[in-house]
Structure formats: structure tokens, C-alpha cells
Amino acid sequence: MIKLHNLTCKYENNTVFENISLDINTHLSILGANGSGKSTLAKAICSLIDYEGEIFLEHKNTKALSLNEKAKLIAYIPAKLEIYDPDISVSEFVLLGRFAYKKSFFDYSEEDKNITKEMLEFLNIIHLSEHLVSQLSSGEQQLVLIAQALTQQSKIIIFDEPTANLDPHNSKIIASHIKELKARHTVILITHDLHLAASVNTPVLFIKNKSATYYEKDFFNDASLGQLYGVAFESLAVKYD
Numbered sequence: 001m002i003k004l005h006n007l008t009c010k011y012e013n014n015t016v017f018e019n020i021s022l023d024i025n026t027h028l029s030i031l032g033a034n035g036s037g038k039s040t041l042a043k044a045i046c047s048l049i050d051y052e053g054e055i056f057l058e059h060k061n062t063k064a065l066s067l068n069e070k071a072k073l074i075a076y077i078p079a080k081l082e083i084y085d086p087d088i089s090v091s092e093f094v095l096l097g098r099f100a101y102k103k104s105f106f107d108y109s110e111e112d113k114n115i116t117k118e119m120l121e122f123l124n125i126i127h128l129s130e131h132l133v134s135q136l137s138s139g140e141q142q143l144v145l146i147a148q149a150l151t152q153q154s155k156i157i158i159f160d161e162p163t164a165n166l167d168p169h170n171s172k173i174i175a176s177h178i179k180e181l182k183a184r185h186t187v188i189l190i191t192h193d194l195h196l197a198a199s200v201n202t203p204v205l206f207i208k209n210k211s212a213t214y215y216e217k218d219f220f221n222d223a224s225l226g227q228l229y230g231v232a233f234e235s236l237a238v239k240y241d
């Protein structure tokens with residue numbers, strides 16, 4: 001459960017959006033034009049940037065939570081992997097998702113390593129375990145990012161444009177994983193990929209003109225999409241189902 005109360009985000013003098021209040025009790029897709037503030041909203045929810053107002057995760061004010069407490073409640077998956085260590089392997093990278101559970105400063109536990117292996121198997125990338133993350137394709141890197149987030153075992157997972165760099169085949173793989181994860185997690189999906197959003201099939205929060213409108217259902221039709229995005233739509237063609 002995520003609760004936003006009078007949430008305002010700005011960068012210096014640029015107000016991105018203001019006074020968003022919303023209770024998110026289920027899966028949600030956040031849509032809107034480039035620069036409308038989707039990633040800013042996600043980053044505020046994850047305390048990665050400053051904000052005005054209040055954000056509650058599972059009834060707890062995020063400002064009162066430690067980094068580790070937040071990591072156990074919410075995971076953020078960026079659109080693209082930033083690789084700080086070109087020599088890190090897939091299994092080492094995914095294991096880092098267990099940081100909030102680490103008991104010893106020096107090493108991860110057997111349980112941490114087992115959970116890492118489990119997530120690599122779940123995403124069908126166990127064969128990449130010893131590969132260098134820096135040498136993977138974009139599609140493989142996206143799966144590695146998802147694996148790392150899953151090891152956090154947080155209730156809420158935010159996917160920020162998970163198919164941004166992917167071809168339709170890899171997008172379909174990601175779509176199928178996201179749909180599967182809905183059974184165990186609260187999924188927040190940020191995307192421009194309307195096929196993906198329609199396929200994942202959640203209520204929609206559309207950000208426009210510094211505010212946000214919530215659509216419980218009936219969002220994915222040519223008329224409302226055309227009006228919101230300002231371009232003509234003819235029924236979505238690619239099927240991720």
C-alpha cells in the first residue's frame with residue numbers, strides 16, 4: 001500500500017507536479033508524455049529525491065524509515081543499468097540486492113546466495129551467472145536488474161520503462177514476468193509502451209500539466225488515448241498476451 005499526501009516535486013524552480021494525493025492499494029501503471037514527471041514520482045516514492053508532502057509505504061511514513069527498512073518494502077528498477085564495476089559478474093550483481101538483509105559486513109549468508117540463485121532460475125538467466133554484466137545485451141541486463149530487485153523481497157516493485165531498450169520479443173518476455181509477479185508483489189509500471197501497459201492491465205495514473213488523474217478502468221481505448229496524448233490512435237496491434 002502506498003499513500004501520497006499533497007505530494008509536490010520540484011527541481012530548483014521547476015515544479016514537476018504538485019499536491020498529488022492518492023491511495024495506491026493495487027497494481028498501477030503510471031503513464032504520461034515525456035517529461036511529465038513519471039520517473040520523478042517513482043523516485044520520490046523510493047526516497048531517491050527530495051519532495052514536499054508525505055509518502056507512506058505500508059502505513060509507514062518513508063521519512064521515518066531507514067534505508068534498509070525501505071529496501072524491504074520497495075524496489076526500484078531503472079530503465080537502464082548503470083554499470084559502476086565493469087568486472088562484476090551477474091551473480092555478484094544480483095547478490096547486491098540482498099544488502100538490506102546482510103548480517104555480516106564482510107559477507108553474504110548462504111540464504112542470500114540461495115535466494116539469488118532462485119531469482120536467476122525464476123527469470124531463466126541462471127546460465128548467465130558467471131558472465132560479466134557489462135557484456136550482456138540490453139534484454140539480458142533488464143532481466144538482471146529485475147533479478148536484483150526480486151532478491152530484495154519487497155512487497156512493492158517499481159518498473160521504470162522496463163521495455164525502453166528492448167525489441168518486441170524481449171518486451172514480451174518482460175511483460176510475461178511482470179504479469180507473473182503481480183501475484184506476489186504490488187507492481188507499479190512506468191511506461192510509454194502502451195502494449196505493455198494494456199497487457200499488464202492495471203488501473204492507470206496519467207500525469208499531465210503538473211497533476212495526475214486516476215483511471216480505475218476503460219483507459220485503453222483509442223478515444224481517451226488520443227485525447228490524452230494528442231495523437232490519433234487506431235487499435236493497438238502488438239499482442240504481448
Ligand SMILES: Nc1ncnc2c1ncn2[C@@H]1O[C@H](COP(=O)(O)OP(=O)(O)OP(=O)(O)O)[C@@H](O)[C@H]1O
Pocket residue numbers: 011014016032033034035036037038039040041
Ligand atoms: N535531476 C534533474 N534535475 C533537474 N530537472 C530534472 C531532473 N530530473 C528530471 N528533471 C525534469 O523534471 C521533469 C520531469 O522529468 P521526469 O524524468 O520525471 O519525466 P518522465 O515523465 O519520467 O519523462 P520520460 O518519459 O521522458 O522519461 C522534466 O522537465 C525533466 O527535465
